[in-house]
Amino acid sequence: MNETLKSLRFTFLAVIAALFVSAFIIVITDIEALGDGNFGQAFNTLGTAYWGLFKGSFGSLRAISNTITGATPLLLAGLAVSSAFKAGLFNIGATGQMLAGAITGLWVGFAFQLPPIIHVPFALLAAAVGGALFGAIPGVLKARTGAHEVITTIMLNGIAGFTVLWLLKTELFKREGRDDAISKFVEDSARLPKLFWFMGKRIDLLAHTGFIVALLATFAFWWLLRKTTLGFEMQATGFNQEAARYAGMKTKSLMVVSMAIAGAFAGLAGGSEVLGLYGYASGTVAGDIGFDAIAVALLGRSTPIGTLVSALLFGALQAGGRQMQVDTDVPIDLIIVLRALIVMFIAAPLLVKAIFRVKGDAKAFGQTFRGWGG
């Protein structure tokens, strides 16, 4: 059984374990039914809830579209965290890098009049560059001064958040007739086409071709790791920085480059949200995606395929959670609990092994980086 399959199986088992624990939570929190001694009702709620979870994520074309819509930014931001992990860096700054990319992509999106075939790639490129430049800052700080990237990326998130709020209120970005932090719309020529354009004008199919961009980015990440010297050097630095330096690698510039690459992925996440989903930017455009991306990367063991699978899983949970909330009184907040449980089971491989009586070595399961040093 090869490595990838093995890790996928573990992920699957962790998901099953998390669903079990969540099931208990759903049942015991169905207070009204339990208070009446109505256990059947409580279990019925559970059945409806999980059926809704499935139906809302894969049960129809719209459900699949919602899953993809949710997974797109998670995948790109997840790559931002994964790629930094590979180089031994813990990138908490995907939120800030997303915002940087969202703003540069937005600006190119409305400030230029170009044919779509040029405008879309140009705006995406701008988003990637914006994210890369912003992402490089903590890299430079670490290489030059030794400032830890966990601290600097968190702080830069705050800086990016408030800078964007301010920018959105300036004359350049502000939408006509609005005083809150919301931007004007990008030109239609800069909008990423709908993924299901061939289905005609269905407004409920929100998925956009940002997903294709995300898939291409995943492939690029794989190619970088497997086929390039740079990727090899990044990973070598990630494994052991001292050894890498002894082997003649320029570990300091590698830090900067790794963070810039991570920033570019996150910038694309911001850009694809603005150009694909919204058509404009607001203060909440990055939401919690940058933080959820850390869980995505952890769950995917920082591999390209793993990040892809876990982003799709999280997207599905998000889309299905909405349906679950509609069909039952189980709030969408349960999805946060469920995700936390999945990550917990992933991080505790021995627990999963014990529950499912899987034998074999608990080989570095869930260990995507080597702690806080670097």
Next chain:
Amino acid sequence: MRKHKGLKSAALALAAFALIASACGSDDAAEEVTEETEAATEETTAPLPGAGTLACMVTDTGGVDDKGFNQISYAGMQRAEAELGVTIDLLESSSDADYAPNLQSFADKGCNITVTVGFLLGDATKAAAEANAGLNYAIVDYAYDPPVANARGLVFATDQPSFMAGYLSAAMSQTGIVGTYGGINIPPVTVFMEGFRKGVEYYNTQKGASVKLLGWDGTDGTFAGNFESLDDGKNIAKSQADEGADIIFPVAGPVGLGSAQFALESGGKVKIIGVDVDMSVSNPDAAEVYIASVLKNIDAAVFAAIKDVVEGSGVTDNYVGTLANGGVGVAYTAVPADLQAEVEAIGAGIADGSIKL
């Protein structure tokens, strides 16, 4: 071989679980029947017109417990549940990206009326209404022009009760100076301030007085620049009090709570007019600083929209809450009875059109 064992035990566990679930499910069918009969007996004693109607609400990103318009709107939903017997449901939006999918989910569920809260949902609600001609929609604080056949905007003539509050404040001021300020300089805010200004002016012409208003001159005035900072509310109230104002009307959401805090510390020298809800009730810690509140009865408007759907009269036209239809009003907390009667008479005058704003 190992993998088979692991997967097998997982599958077995799943199967066992499914069995339990289905067993309980069949149990449950019987219970459901009893429940239905129970419900039926209840219905015979108190038939409610809204049974079978599904009323749903989508909040904006503030969430349903925002102590603001989401919460008040939901109060209207709950009232419809209690009085009309409709079934209610709620989806909260955590970002702009949730509006369309949330509305879509409720359309799929067949919600007879979906109430959305706030102008942020304006475009999404319109799109949903146009895509689902058989369903009804209502949106708080937004009006469609031209109107949408199955979507009702719920807006409020808040200048009317503010006018009454202005008159009342002018009459009660000891110093002859009253103040107002806003959160952000946008029409939904300044309409309160302008009504208040006209009310003060009306008092002056009626009584030959010269009560002065701080913070709004009809075109520009004092604004906190946000709807969050209690410190700003405190500072603005302090500077207006320093200029002699003894009654202040903050139109700034939570910022106004800072002014109430200042009034509390002033030891009775400064009084506050509440906004949107009866703040002597909603802000019990500083209840004694409020002399009256300008009410915007969003819950009543939401309830009325649901009632119209239950009664089958539809939601074609936009709703404008006025003194005449009870959509807006004034709550009196510490107003002398004779003045209260005087202000009520002015309110009646506005309602029947004899007093023009």
